[in-house]
Amino acid sequence: MQAFLREYSRPLALSVLLHGVLLGSMLLVTFISSQQHLPPVQPLPIDAVVVDSKVLHAAQRAQTERAEQEAARARADAEAKSAAAQADADARAAEEAKTAAAKQAEAEANAANQAKAAEAEDAAKAAAAEQQKAAQAQRRSEADKAAAATQAALDARRAAEARKALEASQAAASRAAEAKQAAEAKQAAEAKQAAEAKQAADAKQAADAKRAAEEHAKQDREAELRRQLADEEHTSAVESGPLRDRYISLLRNKIQNAWIKPPSATAGVDCLVQVTQVPGGEVTGARVTQCNGDAAVRQSIENAVYRASPLPDPPDPALFERNLSLRFRPNE
């Protein structure tokens, strides 16, 4: 045994070492994996509360209505805002125009005032100068000044006259322009008259040739009139006549056959369902609005409409309605 041990001491030691290492690593792995806890099983997010379709519907409806209201409000706001902006702009423009007018008026008034003041001053000064001349001949310089002022006033008066003259000339020019326009208009009218006369003549010339054609046209018009009348008659017949009744009974039969009545759908139950369909009759929405029945009744009614999809085509396309009101009244 000892000899054996001695002989194989090295492989034995190696083997022991290897086993130790293996065991150690296995333990380590086990330890690590035991450290890694499995994620806890997540229960499905299941409500413990029964979600009532009615409540859900109401909430959805309220939400939609809220959204619609908000949209409408936003729209109104935007429109009001734009109107306000427009009004603002208009007001601003008006304000500006007013300001400009005021400024102009002010300027004009100023000028007039200045002129008036100048005149008054001039008069006063002249009077003063005369008085002074009469009283004291020695104040010549002032008299000179007064003369200068008089000169200025004279200049102003002259300028005013010039302006007046200019205005007069402008008025004359515009009168001339008007006269010219009138003349042109008269010329044009005469030309037109001539043309029309020529046309009339042409027409008269062609009258004989066209008589047959006109007869045809008249016949066509009469035919068209008859067609229109017929159309109108058709439409009103369709809207209130037997075709409409037939459409209603087609719809009723299909939906009645699709309705699986719950026991609570007894006589006295009266429910209105709003249906939306697209051409072709596919039902895109069914919602019970007024109903004195329970949740099972409401659900059965909405389901009946969906089950009846596609709804029958109307016997006349004019009768198709995207939105339908259906009334459910079990009579037992």
Add this chain to the structure above:
Amino acid sequence: MNRQLALMALIGLVMFCPRTWAELVVEVTKGQDDAIPIAIVPFSSPEEAAASFDVAQLVSDDLARSARFKSMARKDMIDQPHTGAKIGFDDWRRLSNDYILVGQLQPQGADRYNIVFELYNVLNRQRLLGYQISANKAGLRLASHQVADMVFEKIIGVRGAFATRIAYISVLGHLPSKTYQLMVADADGANPRVVMQSNEPLMSPAWSPDGQNLAYVSFEGRLPTVYVQLLKTGERHRVSARAGVNQAPAWSPDGRKLALTLSTREGNLDIYTLDLATQAATRITDDPGIDTEPQWSKDGQSLYFTSDRAGGPQIYRVGVQPGDKPRRLTFQGSYNARPRLSPDDSQLAFVTQEDGAYRIATMDLRGRGDVLVLTRGHFDVSPSYAPNGAEIIYASRDRGRGVLALVSADGRVQERLVSSEGEVQEPAWSPF
């Protein structure tokens, strides 16, 4: 300025125009009496659980038995989703389903499972139910019946009665060695167990309002005796063993009294009430004819019973206060007996004789008293309402053998519960 006015007018129009619905009003006054199509997708479950229990199958069987549903065959399912998120609604709708039930059976450690299920309306994609029910292996049947109950109620609008029980009398063997057994089973007939066994007749099982006790008549002492037995422990009390007849016990709605039939010394049968705590008996009827088979009204203020005081058996009602005069309720036909009230007191079910056969009929107690004969058998007797009032269980005969049968309260649906051996009679449906 004009532009502003026009704008305001436009806004006003937009805001105040009501949404218009075409006045094409279609009136629907008749519905198709048809079964509602539903897909009950097999629940996902680990293999060992799957091997042990099929929740979807049981729910499907329950709903199909109600005849108000038809469930899609599994082989026709093109997909088997287990959560609502995986349902391809268009496909299920194309396969003509109105509803879909999906779910999972999740093991939760030793002998504990979660049944997780979701019910959707395929047509509008609405989620109608989402629940989780926890149960041990033995409780999986009951939990599955509860799933069926919830689906039934959500869609039909009436509480389901799948998770309830029935009591009945089973008779084995032939004379002179007959064995009578008082049995209790699930409403679908599964899990039958013996409550009481005797070589002498057992009769008239009646559930206490809390569903914990059964009252019944036993002839084990040769004379009819009324016992009350607690189901959980099997412990029982003799509550009426008076001289003569003690029969047809019925619990008062508060569970404190029994109405029953007792006899005078001369053998005249009358209705009495028995206070279970004090053992005091109060006489309710006093007539030389036979008065029997009493049944309480929901408010506990009156009793319905059978009497032959006018010649043949007819049904009467009497107030429980002393001195009230019984009033006759049935006038159609020469035999009307064994009255049972619907849970909401709106209907009376009873046995009537028609063309020489005994059949189950109902009478409308709220309206004009219309009578409707529901069954077409030759010997249909012992009606008992389901606690939701939707169905009536009764005893019938099939090729000379006593069987149990079901009829919906409107007579539309009829079914049969077949027992493997012996005769079954006198079914009584448990409360919820």
